[in-house]
Amino acid sequence: MTASQMPLLSAQDLARTYSIRRGMAGRVTNVRAVDGVTLTIARGETLGLVGESGCGKSTTARLVLGIERPDEGQVRFDGAPMPGSGSPGWAALRKRMQLVFQDPLSALDRRLPVGLQIREPLEIHRMGTPAEQNARVAEVMEEVGLQPHHADRHPHALSGGQRQRAVIARALVTQPDLLVCDEPISALDVSIQAQVMNLLVELQERLGMGMLFVSHDLRAVRQISHRVAVMYLGRIVEEGAPDEILHAPAHPYSQALVSAIPHPGKTARRIVLQGDPPNPADRPPGCAFHPRCPVTAMRCRTETPLLKPRPSDGRRVACHVAQGEVAPGHVGQLELS
Amino acid sequence: MADIPSSELGAGQTLAVRAQALLAQFGKLPVLMLIAVTWLGFMLAVAILADLITPYPYTQMDLHNRLSSPVFMGGDWAHPLGTDELGRDVLSRLIASIRMSLLIAFGATIIGAVIGVTLGFVAAHFRGFIEQIVLALVDFSAAIPFLVLALAVLAFFGNSIVLFVCLLGLHAWERYARIARGLAISGNAQGYSAAVHQLGASPLRLYGRHILPNIASTLIVSMTLAFPEIILLESGLSFLGLGVQPPNTSLGNMVGFGREYLSSAPWIMLAPAFVITITALCISLVGDGLRDKLDPTLT
Amino acid sequence: MLHYLGTRLLRATVSVVMVVTFVFIVLRMSGDPAVVIMGADAPPEAVDAFRTAWGLDQPIWVQYLSFFKAIFSGDLGQSMRDGRDAVAVVLERVPSTLALTVPAFLLNVGIGIPAGVYAALHRNTAIDRFVMVMAVTGFAMPSFILAMLLVLVFSVNLGWLPSAGQDSWLNAILPIVTMGFGGAALLARFTRSAMLEVLGQSYIRTASAKGLSWSAVVWRHALQNAAIPTVTIIGFMLGGLVAGAVVVESVFSWPGVGRLLVVSVSNRDLAVVQAIVLMIALTMVAANFVVDILYGLLDPKMQSQTRPARA
Ligand SMILES: Nc1ncnc2c1ncn2[C@@H]1O[C@H](COP(=O)(O)OP(=O)(O)OP(=O)(O)O)[C@@H](O)[C@H]1O
Ligand SMILES: [Mg+2]
Numbered sequence: 001m002t003a004s005q006m007p008l009l010s011a012q013d014l015a016r017t018y019s020i021r022r023g024m025a026g027r028v029t030n031v032r033a034v035d036g037v038t039l040t041i042a043r044g045e046t047l048g049l050v051g052e053s054g055c056g057k058s059t060t061a062r063l064v065l066g067i068e069r070p071d072e073g074q075v076r077f078d079g080a081p082m083p084g085s086g087s088p089g090w091a092a093l094r095k096r097m098q099l100v101f102q103d104p105l106s107a108l109d110r111r112l113p114v115g116l117q118i119r120e121p122l123e124i125h126r127m128g129t130p131a132e133q134n135a136r137v138a139e140v141m142e143e144v145g146l147q148p149h150h151a152d153r154h155p156h157a158l159s160g161g162q163r164q165r166a167v168i169a170r171a172l173v174t175q176p177d178l179l180v181c182d183e184p185i186s187a188l189d190v191s192i193q194a195q196v197m198n199l200l201v202e203l204q205e206r207l208g209m210g211m212l213f214v215s216h217d218l219r220a221v222r223q224i225s226h227r228v229a230v231m232y233l234g235r236i237v238e239e240g241a242p243d244e245i246l247h248a249p250a251h252p253y254s255q256a257l258v259s260a261i262p263h264p265g266k267t268a269r270r271i272v273l274q275g276d277p278p279n280p281a282d283r284p285p286g287c288a289f290h291p292r293c294p295v296t297a298m299r300c301r302t303e304t305p306l307l308k309p310r311p312s313d314g315r316r317v318a319c320h321v322a323q324g325e326v327a328p329g330h331v332g333q334l335e336l337s
Numbered sequence: 338m339a340d341i342p343s344s345e346l347g348a349g350q351t352l353a354v355r356a357q358a359l360l361a362q363f364g365k366l367p368v369l370m371l372i373a374v375t376w377l378g379f380m381l382a383v384a385i386l387a388d389l390i391t392p393y394p395y396t397q398m399d400l401h402n403r404l405s406s407p408v409f410m411g412g413d414w415a416h417p418l419g420t421d422e423l424g425r426d427v428l429s430r431l432i433a434s435i436r437m438s439l440l441i442a443f444g445a446t447i448i449g450a451v452i453g454v455t456l457g458f459v460a461a462h463f464r465g466f467i468e469q470i471v472l473a474l475v476d477f478s479a480a481i482p483f484l485v486l487a488l489a490v491l492a493f494f495g496n497s498i499v500l501f502v503c504l505l506g507l508h509a510w511e512r513y514a515r516i517a518r519g520l521a522i523s524g525n526a527q528g529y530s531a532a533v534h535q536l537g538a539s540p541l542r543l544y545g546r547h548i549l550p551n552i553a554s555t556l557i558v559s560m561t562l563a564f565p566e567i568i569l570l571e572s573g574l575s576f577l578g579l580g581v582q583p584p585n586t587s588l589g590n591m592v593g594f595g596r597e598y599l600s601s602a603p604w605i606m607l608a609p610a611f612v613i614t615i616t617a618l619c620i621s622l623v624g625d626g627l628r629d630k631l632d633p634t635l636t
Numbered sequence: 637m638l639h640y641l642g643t644r645l646l647r648a649t650v651s652v653v654m655v656v657t658f659v660f661i662v663l664r665m666s667g668d669p670a671v672v673i674m675g676a677d678a679p680p681e682a683v684d685a686f687r688t689a690w691g692l693d694q695p696i697w698v699q700y701l702s703f704f705k706a707i708f709s710g711d712l713g714q715s716m717r718d719g720r721d722a723v724a725v726v727l728e729r730v731p732s733t734l735a736l737t738v739p740a741f742l743l744n745v746g747i748g749i750p751a752g753v754y755a756a757l758h759r760n761t762a763i764d765r766f767v768m769v770m771a772v773t774g775f776a777m778p779s780f781i782l783a784m785l786l787v788l789v790f791s792v793n794l795g796w797l798p799s800a801g802q803d804s805w806l807n808a809i810l811p812i813v814t815m816g817f818g819g820a821a822l823l824a825r826f827t828r829s830a831m832l833e834v835l836g837q838s839y840i841r842t843a844s845a846k847g848l849s850w851s852a853v854v855w856r857h858a859l860q861n862a863a864i865p866t867v868t869i870i871g872f873m874l875g876g877l878v879a880g881a882v883v884v885e886s887v888f889s890w891p892g893v894g895r896l897l898v899v900s901v902s903n904r905d906l907a908v909v910q911a912i913v914l915m916i917a918l919t920m921v922a923a924n925f926v927v928d929i930l931y932g933l934l935d936p937k938m939q940s941q942t943r944p945a946r947a
Contacts, residue, residue: 473647473650480920481655481917482876482879482920489901489910489913493662493909494662592781593780596784596887603792622772
């Protein structure tokens with residue numbers, strides 16, 4: 001494999017379990033937040049990660065960035081294994097991989113003007129002279145669409161969209177190779193979401209960095225991603241081109257997600273999922289989705305399907321039914337509305 | 338914990354605007370607060386200008402004029418607050434004492450805050466075993482009357498002004514440690530801390546540049562609350578003859594020596610006693626006011 | 637509950653170990669312990685005997701262990717002044733100190749708590765203001781100043797009470813009043829705010845909205861809940877009482893442990909100082925342990941691992 005073919009980031013079979021102790025009695029519950037996630041991101045490529053709340057998207061993002069160490073599996077960045085969090089090697093890597101947070105207000109220190117905060121990564125990694133740093137801050141602020149006078153403002157004196165632009169500017173100031181965005185728009189007003197999305201799309205194209213875009217909003221993911229991975233209860237259940245997934249989802253869970261997207265003049269019926277929302281502390285055996293799946297077959301209750309190309313068209317999906325390994329179970333559970 | 342409404346700590350304000358706001362606030366203070374702040378300002382001015390305003394050198398003896406009464410007890414204006422057993426001017430000694438006592442209290446408060454905050458941050462950063470050690474130390478110093486510990490250390494190591502200040506600095510360290518640990522832990526749980534960490538920042542930068550400023554107001558409040566305690570502690574130890582030693586003088590030290598002349602020359606002791614009480618009162622008033630304003634959660 | 641007791645006991649033990657370690661370290665850091673304890677002009681044979689007895693020729697950790705052994709067998713060296721056993725010298729002063737601190741403590745609780753409760757129930761009345769002014773004064777006026785003012789008024793000017801010594805029970809009055817006032821002021825202030833906080837809680841408002849009479853609400857709910865934080869402060873006050881005894885006994889020349897401590901520090905009679913510090917510290921640890929247990933019994937939830945910060 002030559003350097004250019006080698007993916008920027010590759011994650012193999014990541015797993016992460018949290019132990020939660022409840023009360024003084026000290027009963028420990030194990031929450032398997034991420035359960036065997038494998039993904040790669042090439043240079044200049046955007047991978048979208050979708051799934052409902054609590055399915056382990058943020059945990060995956062933290063593992064990928066090396067902020068947390070996976071219990072199993074390995075993350076490789078630029079071919080080299082991820083150093084332990086907090087180690088000098090890890091700290092040095094930070095200038096090459098950056099994170100954009102969900103809530104810009106809490107991601108910024110409200111005691112400091114945003115200009116100083118955008119500059120901070122340059123100071124931490126000792127990049128350039130103070131004058132060069134100032135110039136770079138001005139440059140990146142312009143790139144994300146902030147006015148120069150915004151630099152002196154404190155976070156709460158900016159609008160939600162401006163704050164998120166500041167967070168993005170801080171992430172981009174070191175010209176990273178990988179940008180991880182964890183639900184960067186879900187805390188923003190609907191009116192601003194589109195602006196920030198457009199900004200991210202444009203920046204990604206212009207700067208050509210790799211990107212992991214995490215969201216529970218399939219439409220946002222589709223707009224920005226070159227490839228989409230659908231996550232359910234700690235596992236990736238389907239992966240493929242955005243249009244394929246949006247127009248012809250292969251996994252029943254993806255189908256449910258797609259059908260939930262409101263469309264003007266939409267005629268297709270909405271699939272309402274049955275059963276309890278997923279609980280990572282009480283993972284069903286077999287395919288984790290089977291209690292809610294409209295096409296559950298016997299085999300789904302016992303055997304966990306693997307993510308692999310399906311024989312018919314090569315699309316990657318983790319579902320016995322979609323793979324054609326078993327016949328769909330009773331469709332009667334499909335509730336049509 | 339210390340969730341200060343962001344609007345209250347105006348952000349984009351320039352220093353001048355802030356100073357103006359401060360002045361405006363001053364005008365709006367309740368009368369009691371106004372008096373307290375004025376008194377403290379006066380004390381501070383006395384301490385700073387001590388050498389300029391002192392009528393006599395505070396060690397200068399006037400043996401013809403021993404134990405002369407202050408003006409309000411029939412004395413003359415040569416010694417407005419009277420003289421002591423060696424004919425030293427009480428007013429001059431009072432001024433020197435105010436400076437010494439405030440200096441010690443400032444030094445000790447800062448030492449205590451630095452030690453406490455550092456240990457609190459260390460506990461919050463490492464958690465686990467190290468945290469338990471710090472907490473055990475906190476428990477230990479909270480459990481034992483500080484005066485007794487101080488006396489033990491003074492007994493074993495003898496007395497010097499530097500040791501004395503450091504010793505007093507240990508007085509409230511556990512309080513700062515507890516506050517700093519609690520706030521740092523909750524700060525660490527907040528987004529900005531994770532964000533700065535993931536930028537690759539060293540712990541030093543994270544705690545010094547981000548967490549400390551974010552918890553500063555709470556720390557300042559508890560420093561204000563501990564300050565009068567240190568003044569009282571200093572004067573108590575000096576009163577017992579175990580603190581500031583002659584020829585230096587401090588407020589407690591003056592009261593201690595004035596005790597011998599309680600019946601014949603009570604003014605020697607009354608003047609510093611008055612200053613101690615009023616100053617401690619004013620600082621705690623201001624501290625309470627600050628607390629109500631900045632951090633009502635603190636007890 | 638058992639778990640709670642266990643952790644408290646563990647913490648108390650840790651505190652004891654730390655106290656002993658503290659004294660051990662301070663002792664080692666200030667020079668040769670044999671000389672320090674026996675005094676510089678003690679006969680060399682005595683110093684040598686002391687060295688062997690305390691195992692000072694042993695490695696440091698053995699010394700540390702035997703220090704524990706010595707302490708728990710009550711052997712803390714001899715007083716430099718009269719060569720008597722340090723522990724005995726201290727112990728004979730204890731009754732005098734108790735004669736002041738016990739009544740003072742009763743005064744603290746007997747005045748402080750009712751005053752605080754009353755002030756809270758009659759918020760913003762003249763009496764509330766008076767209590768608060770007294771409370772604040774009690775904090776700001778150190779006990780030695782209060783003591784001297786009392787002497788000035790009642791001994792020097794009025795001539796009613798003696799100012800020093802231990803000749804009759806009259807001698808005890810001024811010291812007890814001095815110590816009683818400071819603690820009562822602190823307790824009143826604290827009780828008042830604890831009461832106010834409880835009274836502001838929703839369950840109190842619910843209880844009174846349900847038609848319970850106000851006095852029933854106060855007795856059944858408010859007082860019990862306000863008692864929880866108040867008990868904690870009492871543990872803390874014991875420390876203040878001990879510190880107060882040191883100062884007040886010195887002012888009134890009262891021959892108690894506090895005065896002995898000050899005199900011994902001035903004379904660098906280190907064996908006695910060490911004995912006093914250890915005794916006070918162990919007493920405080922024990923007292924805090926008892927307070928913790930009381931606290932555990934009072935707090936129905938018992939879920940909080942840490943008890944609230946001592947104010
Ligand atoms: N530090 C932690 N300690 C314990 N449990 C955790 C921790 N972080 C995450 N979890 C649990 O792991 C699961 C996955 O969490 P994660 O934050 O990765 O989900 P998510 O997909 O990002 O959800 P959302 O869309 O709500 O952000 C959740 O059940 C969560 O409660
Ligand atoms: Mg998330």
